[in-house]
Structure formats: structure tokens, C-alpha cells
Amino acid sequence: MRDSTNPGAPLLEVTDLVKHFPIKRGILIDREVDQVRAVDGVSFRVEQGETLGLVGESGSGKSTACRAVLQLIKPTSGSVRFEGREISGIGRREMRPLRREMQMIFQDPYASLNPRKRIGQIVGDPLKRQGIASGSELRRQVQELLERVGLSSEHYNRFPHEFSGGQRQRIGIARALSLKPKLVICDEPVSALDVSIQAQIVNLLDDLQDEFGLAYLFVAHDIGVVRHISDRIAVMNEGKIVEQGSADQVCENPQDEYTKKLLAAVPIPDPRESRERHSGSVQ
């Protein structure tokens, strides 16, 4: 277990983040009659190299929060600071250089890879787009990345449909890492995978964190998975964070009823996974 009390300026600081979706009614002219409070005043921080787990049932606003942090959707209010800089509400162009620093891994490995593009393009496009590499240098870097995430460099020319779910998620990881970000937001990266594959991916993420000094905002509905990888955990329910604390603290001694419910729902692990989980926690 890593020491979670790392001093210094927070890498990501989210304060009072709110995202409301309006419900409009009106025969001809829309009036806002109500709103869905998807994210309703959420605050958390992620330190350099740290993993913050964000748990909650589906519909609790986790994914919306992630997207609001990355400015993929516009937050209704609140502040998002990256390395001390306010990014909430800034323009697309100003946001662009910051995109290098913060990347995302998506939940659905099938939908998140463009089926009409080759792996080399998928992983290499960000590099090319940001002007980091091109030509044979690009190819070399991409192939290196592929190998690093556990794929073969020969996969460079293949299409996504030729890969299994776990392999695809590795591609997604390679894509996220290609720009060498400081923060990676993982939106339920393993929930769509078989249980056996889940562990491999989680371990890979863990290894990469060490290697690249990454910070993760790790979102999942399964508190068991989150507990394994996170330094700290925040529990979200109905758009609000109901409990936040170190991983052990939240899991061993939950304060909120909702957290307790989540913990109770964790399936009884099979022996192998429990072993892995155990060995993981010893690392």
C-alpha cells in the first residue's frame, strides 16, 4: 500500500462541481420546468501519482462527473482545477494543450475504438495530432506502447474487430498513455470485461502507474475492484459524494448507509481472484 499522504499542490482539484440537465416543456417555446441533478455539488482532489476511486451505482453521476472534469460536457457550475489552473468553462482551443495531460479510458472497449481504423491509427493519432511524432518514429513509438500494454507490435495494422474485449481495453489504455498524461480518468474500465480479464487489466493499470507516475481517477460500481487499486475512495450517490476517505478506512469502517450497502453487494470472490486481490494488496 502506497503512502497516500503525499504533500504538495493537488494535480486535480474539483470543487462544488454541478451538472444539471434541464427538462424542458412548452408547446412552442421551451421553458425549463425541472432538472435532473446528475452531479450535484461534488468536491474531491487527486494528487500527483495517486489513485482516487469513485464508486457508486450506475446512475449515481460518476460518469457525468468524469466527463465534466474533462470538459467533454460543460459543467453547470463549480470549479475544476488542474495543476492549480481553472479549466472549467475555458474554450476548446485553450483546453487543447491540457488534453495531453489528462486522458480517459472508457467503459466499453467495443464502442470506444473506431471500427474503421487500424490499431496503429487509433493509438498513433493523438501523437500525430499533438505533433509529437510522425512517420517511422510514430510507428516505433506506437509499437513500443503496444508491447508495453501487453500486445504485439504486429498488431499495428489490425482492425479492432479482430481483438477480444480485454485486448481492446489494452488498446484503449495504450491510446490514453500515448500522450504521456499526468492524469488518467478510468471510467469503469473493467466492468464490461470477464472477471478473469478484469484482474489482468487492473494489474496492468497498476504497473503502468508505477512506470509512468500516473494519477488515476478510477470509477467503478464495484467497490471491490476500486478498493484494490485506490489509495482513497469517494462514494457517490444521487450526484453527491456521501463518503470520502482512504481506501481501507472506507472499506473497513464505512460511515454511510449507502457505502455499507455497496460493500454488502460485493460478490463473494472466487478463490483465485481473492488470491490475486490478496497478493495485490501486499505489493
Place this chain on the structure above:
Amino acid sequence: MSTEPSAERGPWSLALRRFLRNRLAVAFLGLFVLIVLFVLAAPLWADNVAHTGPNEEHTVEQITVDGEKKDVVTPEGKPIGPQWFGADGKFFLGADGRLGRDEMVRLMYGGRTSLQIGITAALIATILAVVLALLAGYFRGWVDGLIARTLDTIWSLPVFLIGLALGIALAVGGLKIGPLELSSGSIWNPILVISIFTVPYIARPIRGQVLALSEKEFVEAAVAQGAGPVRVMFSEILPNLASTIIVFFTLMIANSMLFEAGLSFLGAGVQPPNSSWGTMITVGVELLNIQPLLAILPGLMIMLTVLALNIVGDALRDALDPRGKARMDAALEFEAQGGIATGQQGATA
């Protein structure tokens, strides 16, 4: 879409393999190629066999068939029938009407015009439709609303009536819209009318597909990596529309050809003395009881071309997207609107 050559198992090569397995489709592709070769050979036939151009008139001339002199057009205005090689290839299919032009030569040159119009109009309509659909489906909101209403309007316009009016407007003074200058007799007139009026038929279904695609996570992924709207539309979404576009494009060629025939029939298409299969049917229908072949031959050519393109389009659809139910519906809906529209639907198409 590939930038790399080695693509043995890419979706395109898979599709090609699936397509080649459909023997009927391959046969009809062959037929289409033959038709293209047929019209391309027009100058060869005109110069070396028929010894006449497509617009040369032989009203009062006589030809020698098996040593016998025959009128090309009788004093009662009856054109000569097919001579096959009886007159050394002259009037192989007879004369085209009372002006005594060589039907075979006109059929070949007319086919060029028809195919040229079909392909160009289909290309323009498809490009316009895809751009509009991308804009509407990606930006949504008022952009979508505006585009949708514009398409609705085009859809509701009486195409043939308008084509006709444009024909008159162009003949009298020509038309200048910005840098675009049109004059009567230009084949750009039917091309323009056809492409504008067929845009809705393609844009509607593609817009739906763009809507669905832009919800996909890979689009978010691209945005997360700093891709702007243009890049997302053209580099992420567009490649996924490729199979639909190809299918539509083949079907649109067929449709445009029928549409052109309809416009020409109404006098708003290809202008005499030039011929297209549509104008030839028009002339032929009038002489149906004298020389039925004059209407039936160009009709048959259109039918075969359209048939070939439809079957090839169908097979492409199956090959490119074997499980793509949504796309299939879209393509079918397109045909419901566009397919019937061509040459047949008056007010709407």
C-alpha cells in the same frame, strides 16, 4: 480509409470477399462494365462502322442494302428499321426518327450522356447529403432543425414542374448564381436539378446514422484527445458511414439516370440535338406504332443499367454490412423515397 497497404483482413477485404461470393452480383457488375464499355466505344463505332456522327441527319438519303436502294426515311416519315450488317453497319439499329440519324450511334452517345449525368449527379448529391447529414447529426439543435426543414421543403417541391420552369428560364437568359453560370443545353442543368432534389433521400437516413455514431465513445475519445468538430466529423464519423455511402452512391446513379429520363421526357433534361436514353425514349414513344424498338431499346438500356446497379448495390450492402439492420432500413427507406421518386413521382420527386 486505410493508410497502410497490408490489409488482408480489414473490413474492406472481408467485404470484397463476401461480395465476390455473390455470383449473381458479380455477373451484374460484369454487365454494368459491359454497358460502360459499350458507351465508351461510341466514337469507334461511329467512325469505323456507321460512318456518321450522332447528330448527323440523313432524312432524304438512301442507303444500299444488299444491292437494293432504301430510303432512310420514307416520304410518310417512317424511319428505316434495323439493318444489322446489311448496310455494312450503317443503321445497325435503324434510324432514330424522321431526322434519319443512326440509332446505334445515338444509343451509344446517349448512353454516355445518361451515365455521365447519373454518375455526376449521384456524386454531387451524395457529397452534399453527407456533409449536411454530418452537420445536422453532429451539431444537432438549431443546425439540425434548419437542415431538416430545408430538406423537408425540397422534398415537398414539385420537382418536375420546377425542372421545367428552370429549363425555360435557362433557355431564355441563362442563369447566374454566384460563380456558377448555367446556360441552356448544358448537361449541368439536369445534373443540378437531380442532385438538389435527391439530397433529402440520402441525407435523412445518413443523419440518423450520424446521430447514433456521435453517441459512441470513440467520438468522446477523440474529443478527449483534442480533436475539433471537423476532425471528429470527417476523420472519426465519416469512415463509419463509408459502407452506407457506397451503397447509396450506386443506387443513386441508377436513380439519377431514371430521373434524367423523366426530366428529358418533360423537356427539362438533355437538350436536342444531343441525345440521352431519356430523350431517345421520348422520341421513340411517339413512334411506338411505327418502330417500337426506338422506345424499347433505350428503355431496355436504362432498365439493364438500373437493374445492374441495384443488384450490385444490394450485394454491396450485404457484403459491407452483413448485420447492419439499421443501415439496411435506411437504405430501404431511401429507396422508398428516392427509388420510386425517379422518373415516376411527380410532385414529390
Place this chain on the structure above:
Amino acid sequence: MKKLGAVIAVLVLAALSTIGLAACGGGDDTSSGGGSGQKGGTLNATYASFPDYMDPALSYTAEGWTAMADVYIPLLTYKHANGEEGSEVIPGLAEDLPKISNGGKTYTLKLRPGLKYSDGTPVKASDFPFAVERMIELNSGGSPFYLTIEGAEKFSETKKGPIPGIKANDKTGEIVINLEGPRGTFTNELGLMFVAPLPQDTPIEDLSANPPPGTGPYMITKSQPGKGWEYERNPYWEKANGKAMPDLPEGVVDGAKITVIRNPQSQVDDIEQGTYDWMQNPPPSSRYAEVKEKYEGTQFRVEPTISTYYFWMNTQEPPFDDVKVRQAVNYAVDAKALERIYAGQIVATQQILPPGMPGYEQFELYPHDMGKAEELMKEANPSDTDITVWTDTESPNNEAGEYFNEILKELGFNTQLKIINADNYLTVIGNATTPGLDAGWSDWFQDYPHPNDFFQPLLAGGSILPTNNGNFAKFDNSAVNKKIKELGAEQLGPDQEAAYKDLDKEIMEEAPWAPYGTRTLSTFVSDAIDLESVIFNPTFGHYLSSFEFK
């Protein structure tokens, strides 16, 4: 054929520009009532299109005139006879032909007594000025014929009557018309339906859907524009008008039902199968030869018209400002080819006046000779050879245009062919602002059998107008202008006819046109009808009163 409706359209040829159709029919000058058939029956007939108007003041097409000839009788009318005999103007509602006095400026007529309209209203002398005023107020296309009546021009602007040039006495029935100048064609013009008297309570609006009562042997009982109309006998013909006008036929059939069938192929089928008894328009070109061969003499008759088909050349601009170029074109145009293009429905001529028109005498200045044409072209060596060639969409006129286009190409011109919707064609080529009016196709059907009706509107310098121009060649020759003007003021006689003949030749030497033929129309009836008795008048076409069942 490039028309909506298409197969349809060969038809209307005549319809479109034709006015008055000539006869001079096949030597067999059967006059009215020649047959020996049954009286009664209802004629079931078809027209290819509904007349422009079913209102005598407005109609200016062959269909309209044919449809209404036995319904609305003017003060004067044309003899119910074929051919040249039918060109004779005879008294209609008037007792006699007009007395012309005051140097050709005053026309005096007297209404026959005892006449009644089909609704029973007595006919009054003042109905005539009413009809003239109504026609002018409706802005009828026929009004220009009558603007030489004193005060008519002013009336057409102000629409405030009465027109001082017409005096009518209801008691005596006397009608006196004063013209501003002598007008040799006015007698002919009084015989047109535009000025057929109408009851004075007739609304001043287009009555096509509800035609007003008339004085002829038949009345229109039902009119459905676009679809058809029906006739019945005028009950007051037997009671009154027939007795007052014994020289006009009473008609054989009891009535008629007209159906508009736009597809002339169907019309021919229907006649052959006996579904209908008569079609007003000729069979389409593609059926013409077949019908002629099968039915000529039994159910079919060719009817010559007083018309000229021609190609015009703009004499005021290069390259056609050079007479040699125009003559070259005349040599190059082969009337034989055009006969074939019209499937035998024109007879080749090379002059302005057609056969059947007083003053016609055949000559042939430019026998087809391509060598001569090329020679003349070489001599003229025109510098500007980029030209636009115009024609309309009606088959075979469009093909004639294509032919002309090809001929000009052979002569070395760079041509562009423009084919305009038939109903707009004259407006387009008659508008000076239309660019590229170099050469093109046109035709002219007489309004009435008087040679002035050709020269004045088509070739007089004064007829060159910025819009609605009829002088497409923009031919403006002061000697010719003077002769047209002088002859136009005189009543037609042998001297005048000879002068018109010379004028014809004089103009053709200048070659503003390349005329190629005169159109023939036809009578085509089912085998139930007695072909012999059917009359085709050069001005009004087929008279309904002449049809009888065998």
C-alpha cells in the same frame, strides 16, 4: 416531343398558333347538307385540348373558333363551305354585306329583324357595340383588329364608353361604324366571333365555364374547362333565327358531346374503334400515314390550310444582314426533307403567301442546291458565325428546328439550338430583350383570308415591336412598307391580288425567310359519320352543323 403529357402533344400544332384553317379541299366541293343521311343523333367527339376560352370575345385559337362557330354568329360570317368558297364573307345577323362609304371609312349594316338569343332575349342593334366594348374591356387578344374604329383606342385605355365610332339604332336595326382610316380587311374582321353580338346583360368577365347565349343553331349547355362541353339545339333557331337567316344551315345532329382527350394516340384508337365519332385535331404524325392509307376517302380527308411554315433570319444583324447569306440558307433548306419530317403533313412551298390565299401564285426562287448555297456563303464570307437557332417544343416543329440547326452547321455556322415551351415561344422570340435572336422557326395561320394578314403583321417595318413582335426577321424595307400600307387600305380586288403577288416575290428576293411549306390538317371521323357532308372552312374549321350520321 418534349412535353408534359407527351405522347399527347403532337396534337396541338394547329391549336397553338392556328387560326382559321383553309380548305380548297380535294376538288370535292360539297356544300352544306350534301349528304343523304339521317337527321338527329348526338355527335360524340373529341378535342385534344380545351379551347383557350369558351367565350366568343376571347377565344383566339382554332379549337375555340371551331367550337363556337355554330353558336355565336357575328353580323357577317363566312360561307359554310369547303375551300375557297368558304373564304367568302356573307351576311350573318346583318341583312346584307356592309355599305362602305366615306372613302372606305364608314360601314353601314342593318340587323335582320326577329332574331333571338338562345335564352329568348331578342337581338338588338345595340348588342353589337356592347359586344365590341365587352371584348375590349376584357383585353381580348382580338381587340387590336378593331382599334381603328373611331374612339376605340381611347376606350381601350379608359374603358369608359360608349365608343363614338359605332352608332346603333335599336328601332331600325341600323348599325353605322366609322373608322379612323380606310381598312381593307375590316369586312373580314366583322366576320370574326370577337364581335358577335351578345345580350347586354352578359357579365363582363370570362364566361368559359358558363358560355353566354348565342344566336346560332346550337347552344352550349354545359362547359367544363379542361374536360369537355356539350351542345343542344338552340330552341329559338327553329322558332326565329332559322327563318330570319335561311341561308345558314340548321344542322343535322340534335346535339354533341365533346370530350377532351389529351393523348392523340388514344383519339385515333377511339375513332377507329367507333367510341367517338370525330376528332377535331389531326392524327399524330406517327399515325398519320397509317390512318391516311386505311381511311382516305371513307373516313379521312386531308384539309389544306392557309398557312406558311418558315425559318426566319434576323435581317438587321450579322451574319443575316447580308442578303447573300440569307439566300444561301434558302438554297440549303430542302423542303423535301421537311415534308418527311412533317410525315407528309406539309406541302412544300417557297414563298410567303400559301395556296388558297387570294394573291397566291406559285414561284420557286431557290430550288434546293447545296452547291449554290456554299458558293454564296463563300462570296458573302460572314465574319460572325456564332448564332442561336430557336424553335418550340411541339413535334415536329422541334425536329424542323433541329433540321435547320444542322443545315446552318453545314453552311459553316457555329450554332446553338434553343427549344422553348410552345406556349411561351412567341413571347420569347417576340421580345427584343431576349439575347441571341438570330434565326429560328415559326409559322403563321391566317386570321381571315386576306393577304394583308400575312404581310402587315409579319413583314411590315411598323410591326417590329419591343415585345410581342411578329416580324421576327426584323424586315424593314421602305418600299415594301409603303406598298403594304397602301394595299391595306384598299378593298380586295383583282388588281390588288396581282399587287400582292408581286409583293410576295419582291420580298422573297430579299429572302428574310426561308419558307418551306403549308400545313395540311384533316377530317377524321368514325364509320358512322358521312364524310362527304362534313365541311371544313378555311377560317372556322369543321362546322358542327355539317356532321350527319349515315
Place this chain on the structure above:
Amino acid sequence: MTRFIVRRLVAMIGVLFAVSVIVFVVFMVLPKQNPAQTLAGKNATPGLVKNIEEEWGFDDSLPVQYATMMKKVFTGELTSYKPRLPVDDRIIEGIPATLSLAVGAAVIWLFFGLLLGYLSAIRAGGWLDRILTGVSIAGISIPVFLLAPVLLYFLSYKLEIFPNAQYVPFSEDPYEWARHLILPWFTLALLSIGFYSRVLRSNMLDVMNEDYVRTARAKGLSERKVMTRHVLRNSLIPVITLFGLDFGATIAGTAIITEAIFSIDGVGYYAAEAVKKFELPPIMGVALYGAFFVVLLNALVDIAYAYLDPRVRLGESASE
């Protein structure tokens, strides 16, 4: 739902307005024609042209002319030039014939389209399927202006099986009404038969692969019952949608060429006549009438869809 319908109707009015403006521009502004010159006839004097211009208002500015024309459209005073008669009357008179043609053709194309589609779906891949597919595509590929005269020539003239068409009102003689309409019905229906059979076939094949159909089979329902009760019924929804759009289009003007060739004096026939004469008022009348039907049936289909599929309602645009 109300909101959706109201918005759709407002959009409809917008579309009709746009159609009217475009028709006006295309027929009045672009051709640079002065109808007065055409109306004045071949013997016209400048004075006559001027009088006619004043009478009809052709000397007004174009926006004024447009406004006048639209006012006449709403008050029902729109008048054709030649003859000068109300446009409304002709359109209303034409509707029975056009409806007879459209309804009859629709019945035929639905009946045969569905029958053939059903047959080829249950025999998918077999020779019958292939033949039917070929025939239906061929049907789509024949231009109607070739088919109609050929049918008329051979069946009516040569073989005298059918009368020369022309419309006989149903009220006059129902038997003759039908006899005269058979050829035009089939001409108009032929393309749609092919098309509908293809749509139905592909929908049925999709539905056959759905779970509930397999379940139905597993329950031991007879093949025929499975096909008719489950597969056919569920495959018909998109067909009905298409039918709504096509039927609107047919009434609106599909029939122009068919009506003209078969001399059926419906609205399409009137449109053909108006175009031939190049008269704006009837063209405007017919265009608005046609656009109204197209837009109305489009809207109805959309509303029906929205009713069946609430997701559409939530969408930003009402066009799908």
C-alpha cells in the same frame, strides 16, 4: 405529445411557405417572362399588353405580386389566366379522379407487394425468392413514361383488352370506372409492388431472427401461425410508415405522367396542362396542394412514430 404535434404543424406551415416562395421565384422571377405578353396573343399591341398588365397586376413589384397571389390563395380567389377561372374549382374537381387512381393503385401495390414479399421471405434464398427479387427490381427500373404508352398501345390498341383510359366517374358507372382504371392502376402500382415486396422481405428476415420468434416456435406454434401472427405483424410497421409517405406523394403528383398519358382528368392532369401553358396561378395552386399532402403525411408518419417510440419526442429535432 401535444407539444410535438404542434411543433410539427408549425414546421409544416413553414415548409409550405418556403414552397410557395420557391415556386413563385422559379416560375415568376427566373424565367423573366411577362405573362401579359403571352396573354395578349399573337396580334398584340403595346397598349393591349399594358392593359393586361394593369388588369392582372403584372406591373406591380414582385413582393407585391407574391403577396397578392398568396392572399388569393387564402381567399380562394386564385384564378388561372387562360381561361380566367378559379384554380380551386379545378383542383377540387380533379380530386375524385386522382383519389380513384391513387387509392386503387395503392390497394394493388399493397396487396401484391405484401404477397410477393411474404412469399419470398418464407422461401428466402430459394429460386422463388430469386425470381421475385429479380422481377421486383426490374419493376422499379422501368420508366413509367415508357411503360404506360407500351401498355396502352399493346393492351388497349392492339389487343383491345382494355378500353382507352379516361376517367369515368364512379357515381356514373362503377363497372366502367374500374375497367377504365385498371391499366393506370397497374402502371402506377408496378414500381411500388417491387419495392414493397423487398422492404417486407427484408423486415421479415430481420424479425425471424428475433428471440421472441424463436420462443414462439419453441412453444410449438405451427410455422404458419408463427409467420402470420408474429413475423408478418411485426414486419408491417415500417411498411405502413412507407405507405403513408408514398401515398401522400402519389396524391400529390406522382400521377402527373400517368394521368396525362391515360387522359385521366385529375389534379395531375391539371398540373400538366398548367405547366404546358406556363401559368403561375394553377401551378402555385397545384404545388401547394401537393406539398400540403406530402408534408401532412410526413407529419402524420412522424407523429405516429413519435407515438410508438417516445425517444423520438425527446430528440431535439422533430424531423425523424
